Amino acid sequence: MNSWFVALLGGVVIGLSASALLLFNGRIAGVSGIVNGLTRRSAGAEWAWRAAFIAGLVSAGGLAMHLLHQATASPARLPVLLLAGVLVGFGTSLGSGCTSGHGVCGLGRFSRRSFVAVLTFMASAIVTVLLTHHLFGGAA
Amino acid sequence: MKAVLAALFSGALFGIGLAIARMTDPVVVIGFLDVFGDFDPTLAFVLLGATMTTAVAFHFVTRRPRPIAAADFQLPATRTIDLPLVLGAAIFGVGWGLAGYCPGPALVGAGAGAETALLFVPAMIAGGLAHRLVAVRLNRWSASPEIPASRA
Numbered sequence: 180m181n182s183w184f185v186a187l188l189g190g191v192v193i194g195l196s197a198s199a200l201l202l203f204n205g206r207i208a209g210v211s212g213i214v215n216g217l218t219r220r221s222a223g224a225e226w227a228w229r230a231a232f233i234a235g236l237v238s239a240g241g242l243a244m245h246l247l248h249q250a251t252a253s254p255a256r257l258p259v260l261l262l263a264g265v266l267v268g269f270g271t272s273l274g275s276g277c278t279s280g281h282g283v284c285g286l287g288r289f290s291r292r293s294f295v296a297v298l299t300f301m302a303s304a305i306v307t308v309l310l311t312h313h314l315f316g317g318a319a
Numbered sequence: 320m321k322a323v324l325a326a327l328f329s330g331a332l333f334g335i336g337l338a339i340a341r342m343t344d345p346v347v348v349i350g351f352l353d354v355f356g357d358f359d360p361t362l363a364f365v366l367l368g369a370t371m372t373t374a375v376a377f378h379f380v381t382r383r384p385r386p387i388a389a390a391d392f393q394l395p396a397t398r399t400i401d402l403p404l405v406l407g408a409a410i411f412g413v414g415w416g417l418a419g420y421c422p423g424p425a426l427v428g429a430g431a432g433a434e435t436a437l438l439f440v441p442a443m444i445a446g447g448l449a450h451r452l453v454a455v456r457l458n459r460w461s462a463s464p465e466i467p468a469s470r471a
Contacts (some may be wrong), residue, residue, distance in 0.1 A: 182410020188370020189340025240334020241430025274407020287373025307416025
């Protein structure tokens with residue numbers, strides 16, 4: 180199969196997942212928001228659906244990666260990898276969303292905030308790859 | 320119980336979709352972000368497929384009086400483009416470009432037992448907690464930490 184067709188199919192499955200969460204639970208499938216919600220005190224029902232979503236994501240996604248024989252290793256060296264993790268956690272909490280909340284769900288809702296967020300994180304990620312892989316010769 | 324099962328199902332579908340789309344491979348992600356180098360545009364179709372689906376489905380779902388397994392819809396109410404939004408997105412983009420992981424794929428990679436993902440995820444959670452500590456102190460710099468996490 181064409182790789183772009185597989186990508187499109189994967190995207191549709193992600194979109195259906197976000198639609199199912201909204202239809203059944205009335206909530207936005209923003210992974211960073213759901214994870215951050217787990218680390219704060221909240222009512223039992225709110226905690227339970229978040230924990231269930233993450234449990235499904237981690238287990239089924241992890242299994243799918245094995246079945247699809249997918250490699251997954253970040254090329255970043257250890258200190259860079261840890262710094263990147265902190266930046267992703269901090270930035271998505273400050274900016275109220277990531278690729279799923281602002282990208283998949285926010286763009287689908289035609290949210291102006293999400294449109295600005297997606298343009299901003301795409302631009303800053305592209306500049307980051309440009310700097311680390313080209314100007315500084317693969318420092319990451 | 321129905322709400323928990325529905326969330327479990329949605330999460331599973333989300334993870335499977337990320338794996339099919341190869342969003343879970345940081346090398347593919349960095350290739351997509353490498354616009355000025357060895358650019359691989361395939362992942363643009365992931366965003367296209369996902370947003371086409373949500374744009375149609377959300378339109379019909381939000382017309383319902385309430386969700387199937389919950390009391391109400393909780394959609395982000397904030398409308399203003401503010402500094403926390405733009406600064407947060409910019410900081411997130413730097414981390415995404417450095418490692419090739421955003422939150423969903425990092426968690427899926429951890430589920431698959433990938434070592435880099437298992438190191439990345441705790442750092443990411445620590446980063447989110449660090450922001451909340453800062454936000455409590457600098458209430459005006461960031462939105463109140465009491466705002467629900469679903470405010471995407």
